[in-house]
Amino acid sequence: MLRSLLVLTLILISLAARSQEKVTLNGYVKDADNGEELIGVTVYIPQLKAGTVTNDYGFYALTVPKGTYTVQYSYVGYKIQDVTIELQQNVSRNINLPVEAELMQEVVIEEKPLNENVVAVQMSKNTININQVRKLPALFGEIDIIKNIQMLPGVVSAGEGSSAFFVRGGSADQNLILIDEAPVYDPSHLFGLFSVFNADVIKDSEIYKGGIPARFGGRLSSILDVRTKDGNNKHFEGSGGIGSMAARLAVEGPIVKDKASYIVSARRSYVDLFLKAANEDNLVHFYDVNAKINWKHNNSNRFFLAFYTGRDVFSFGNDFGFAWGNMTGTFRWNHLFNEKLFLNTSVIASNFDYKLELKDAINGFEWVSNLQELSVKNDLSYALGTRNELSFGYHLTGRRFSPGEISPTGSSSFFAPQKQQHMYALDHAFYISDLQRVTDRITLDYGVRLSIFQSVGKGDVYLYEDPQDNIKRERTDTLHYDAWETIKSYVNLEPRVGIRYMLKEGQSLKLSYNRMVQNTHLMSAGTVPVPFNTWNPSSYYLRPQVADQIAGGYFRNFMDNQIEFSAEVFYKDIKDVTDFADNAQLFFNKDLSTEYRQGKSWSYGSEWMVSKTRGKLTGMLSYTWSKVMRKIPGVNRGEAFPANHDRRNAINLQMAYDHNDKWTFGATFNYSTGRPFTLSSGKYEYGSYNPDVIVERNSYRLPDFHRLDLSATLNPRKNANRKWKGQWVFSVYNAYNRQNPFTIYTRTKKDDDGNIIGDGTEKEARMIYLFPFLPSVTYNFKF
Structure with a gap:
């Protein structure tokens, strides 16, 4: 001894x-x-x-x-x-x-000495190069990183008119979207024509589809992490643009040179101004504002304060209107304890709200709902040596869910005031991870995250004999909980591991596994995302969703790292995925827990991508084959069915050609298999209730989707010697005028003149299309 x-x-x-x-x-x-x-x-x-x-x-x-x-x-x-x-x-x-070189603040890539995509242990991750995105076509000339993300392998778009995207079989609400670490619950403007991300202020953006680091949690499928610029601390400058539908302006500069700086940007659509001038009553507009200041006290202490607000407002005459918006705020403190230990502390606030209003003396009402959260995060990193980098931290988040409040707006409205009870939750997370270089060939990135979720009062829980039985789901009792009293707790361990093995110079194999837990649920039965969705926490009746994903890939570069190639396969299994019984009543239902249905989902597929990063011609070609299935008791008679975002094949192509220092040409092409959808086979009457008869969930498919967009960017040579530099962007959306389906609805069968055929009981399916051939011109400037 x-x-x-x-x-x-x-x-x-x-x-x-x-x-x-x-x-x-x-x-x-x-x-x-x-x-x-x-x-x-x-x-x-x-x-x-x-x-x-x-x-x-x-x-x-x-x-x-x-x-x-x-x-x-x-x-x-x-x-x-x-x-x-x-x-x-x-x-x-x-x-x-x-x-290397600068033109309209766009970086011209002259060399890329290291093959980061091959050497890095991280797989299933894409970094969005905003400067490259600027060269590609954009709807109405407005640069949108969400549209770029929808073209990546493993990512499926919800279709035209939506900013929603689906990653490796997960639903849209299973993506965590962050701006300066603050969550954004609806990233769309004008139902997806634009996103909330203003390209003028974006510094860096990354999307993780798998192998997700332990510091991230709360969603099952992906993390979109967007960071905004801190502001120029050397000199004052500005940029902006005037497009077909919106204008934007950003200014930045030093508060104290090399010590403190700011950046402020604003963007607004102005279609409503033209409509108003034409005496049009149907108005629509959006706006957003980003602001950020930072202060370097010394090399060991830095402070940042970031703010975002954005809103969409729709008004249809004096009768009907709705609005939604996001607001976030982030305070960050970077502190260096010593040469090895680095700390970032963030205090984050987020609010998402929406409102629906019907102005009528008898039927008038106003409906409002929101979700608020406040988080404190401590993230530390410790440099153990050349072969180990340790990260660990603790996150605490409190949320208040307000599902909805309705109030009459007319003096004779038959709507009575009604308010669904608030719901509260606390989310704790502890994590630790290590990036370990085992040998020159093998690198490991492993860690674990401990998630502790508490549904807390003040609130009431209704008890039922059987909440999922239409006959036995009458209330039998009520449990009352005081403020901060725990209603239900869930504890989950989330292991993460990734490994990279270098085959030889310029080639590697990678493997990753991660478990993710999601404690917030989007209450929506529709297939087309709209802002009027209700978020609920895991609770007495609603269990957290848990996803396990394994992925493997082969990575190789060619032509001195000018061409990057990757091929990945994945399998994802989700337990307690949330859906709702057919014909569920979701809004203003105080017994919403009787509509919950939880089951399982599984998806698998392969992803291929080739990208060229240097030279006059750059671009990316990707192909994805995937399958997404669900099986949920009480839905589709308990039989498996394809998810509404199951698109088996997707091909995406992006190209940009720098013809000379004056002209750049861009093109994008998208193809995907049509998504599944559900059609009712009829209706039946039960008192005043007329529900659809659903025989089989998602048994039909829309036609295939494909579209070509083109652009040309003009940088006048006189820009080189001017402080004010202008740029013209000419783009064509849907160049060959493809009529891509937006959605399908059923109506009473009519002839070409609009007359009802027969006795009015026969139904027909009608398809809605969006966006024909659309040219646009945008003028961008910098000063």
Whole structure:
């Protein structure tokens, strides 16, 4: 025993001595022109064949043996910096990277020295290059990263007129969409014609489809993480644009040079102004505002405050109207405890609300609903050495769900005031993960997240003999809970692991597994997303949804990393996926828990992508084959059925050609199998209730979807010597005028003149199309 203790002591002393011989290099990497911290910069020491990347805040830390090294800093579109640093003690070194070339603030990629997509352990992740997106066609000339995301492999669009997207078989509400760490519950403007993300203020955006890091949670299918610019801390500048339907303006500059800066942007559609001038009563518009300030107290303490608000307003004369909007706020504090330990603390607030109003003396009412949440997050990273990077943290989120409140608007309205009770929830999460370089060929990224969810009072829970039996679902009792009293708790462990194996130069195999848990549920039975959906927490009757996903892939680069190729396969299994009984009554139903149905869903598929990142011609070609099925007791007679976002085949092509320094041409093409939908076979009467008769869920499919968009961008050569630089973008949406189906509805059968055929009992299906051939012109500017 004594000998064992002596040996252990000697080992610990040896390890301590070795650790004392190591030092840490850390700092921030920034854009040399505007002072923006850069995310994902590669910091590499060739002598040691070791390196790291900057985190979400532009910070890096690398612990190495003492010595003098050449440190290489590289980032797509920026000049490589080789810096010789003597490391005999801990060193803090901030690096400013200059861009390779600049045109209208767009980076022209001249070289990409490292094959990050092959070397990185992370798979099923795509980084959206906003500068490349600017070269592609856009509806009404408005750049939209959501439309770009819908073209990625493994991502399926809900169709025209929607910003919703589905990832690897998950539903739209299973995507966590973040702007500066704050959740956005509806990312659409004008029913999906635009998204809430203004391209002028976007700094970085990434989507995770699998192998999701342990610091993320709360959704099953994907994470879309969008970061906005911090603001130019060197000099004042502005940018904006005037398009066919909307205009935008962004300004930024230093508050104190190199210490504090700001950025403010605003965007508004103006179709309603033209309609109003034409004495048109049906008006629609949207607006959004982004604002951010930051302050660098010193190299160890930085503070950020970001704000977003956006709203859509529809008004149909003096009779009917509705509106919805998101509002978020984020306060961040970056603190460096020492050369190895980095902390980010965030306080985040988010509000999503919607309103429906009918102005009528007898039938008039106003309906409002919202979801509010407040979060505190502590995320830490610790640089153990060249082979280990440790991350850990704790997140706490409180939410208040307000399903709906209705009030009469007319003096004689037959609507009585009605208010559904608020619901409250607390969400705790602890996580730890380690990025470990086992050998030069093998790298592991593994961790675990502990989710503790509490549904809390104040509130009432209704008891039933059998909540899912139409005869036995009358209330039998009521449980009353005081404020903050726990109604129901759920504890789930979420393991995550990823592995990368280097085959040889420029080739790798990757494998990942992750479990995700979702405690919020979107109450919607429709197949086309609309803003009037109700969010509910996991509760007495509603269990959390749990997804397990495994994915594998092969990654290879060609032609000196100019062409990137990837092929991935995946399988996802979801337990307790939420759906609703056929003909469920969702709105203003105080017994909504009797409509819940939970079952299972499974999806699998393969994804292929080839992208060219350099040269005059750049672009991406992707193909996805996938299948998405559901089986839920009480739905479709308990038999399996395809989910409404089951699209077996999807092909997407993006191309941009830099003809010269004046003209750039772009094209996108989309094809996908038609989505399933449900048609009723008839109706029946039960008192005043006339529900549809549903024989089989999603037994029909819409026609296949395909569309070609084209664009041409003109950068006048006179821009080079001017402070004011203008740019013209000419685009054509739906170039060959394809009539893609938006949705199908049933009506009483009529002839071509609108006359009812027969006795009026015969029904017919009618298809609605959106967006024919649409040309547009946009003028962008920078000063």
